[in-house]
Amino acid sequence: GQQVMQIPQYQHVQEGEDFTTYCNSSTTLSNIQWYKQRPGGHPVFLIQLVKSGEVKKQKRLTFQFGEAKKNSSLHITATQTTDVGTYFCAGFFGNEKLTFGTGTRLTIIP
């Protein structure tokens, strides 16, 4: 079936270290989105990438969409305690079926 996998499932980093999560789709995507879920909260939209090879930045966060539009990555530079949470990528399979990845839970060690 249509799948979106993310690695790693968990990541523990010291505060100030960098963090990267990778997202891979079983099929080519028209666009990819990233969401963040704080502990005990609900997913919140961060950004959308549409073009092959696209790179977008939000302060310390860098998002990249692969050339084949089947993979993506989120990189956080110099993590802070506010970065704690689970990060999900998501894509559309068909026009309406919004499918989420398995998520990467980030824990920060102060």
Next chain:
Amino acid sequence: DAGITQSPRHKVTETGTPVTLRCHQTENHRYMYWYRQDPGHGLRLIHYSYGVKDTDKGEVSDGYSVSRSKTEDFLLTLESATSSQTSVYFCAIRRVGDTEAFFGQGTRLTVV
């Protein structure tokens, strides 16, 4: 935050009983989704709706049914709850032409 409300927020029910979760929106968005979240599985799509009375299955639809008789309400029913349906359930809405989804606060369901 988008006007989306899930009810109840918490529920404990017994195996074999029917359960209905409600998602209510005030945004008049066309698309509505039900997901379940379990450790190691991320957010898995159960059912979604692309309009009143228009619904389709997601990847984990077995044991679940949905109904959307009004734009603002999307109901998820577990006809006969099982322990494997213990989970956190999220509803999401999306506007036509947009890709961003807005989530409700979630419903924590425990089946004992």
